[in-house]
Amino acid sequence: MEKPERRPVPLAASLAGLRLIGAGAVLGLALAVPASPAQADPPRPPAATQDSSADDAPES
Incomplete structure (x- = not known):
């Protein structure tokens, strides 16, 4: 078997x-x-607390 010819490769x-x-x-x-786990959102207060504070606000 003959060796194949080596062709130069351009730089x-x-x-x-x-x-x-x-x-x-x-x-x-x-x-x-x-993948690193995504950071969880900070804990939020319960929805009941948010609803009661909205009810306490005076309506204008």
């Missing part, structure tokens, strides 16, 4: 390929790492 094409591989690696890592 620009080589760098573009490396950037593409790097972007794929970053995306793969971002998708592999579990």
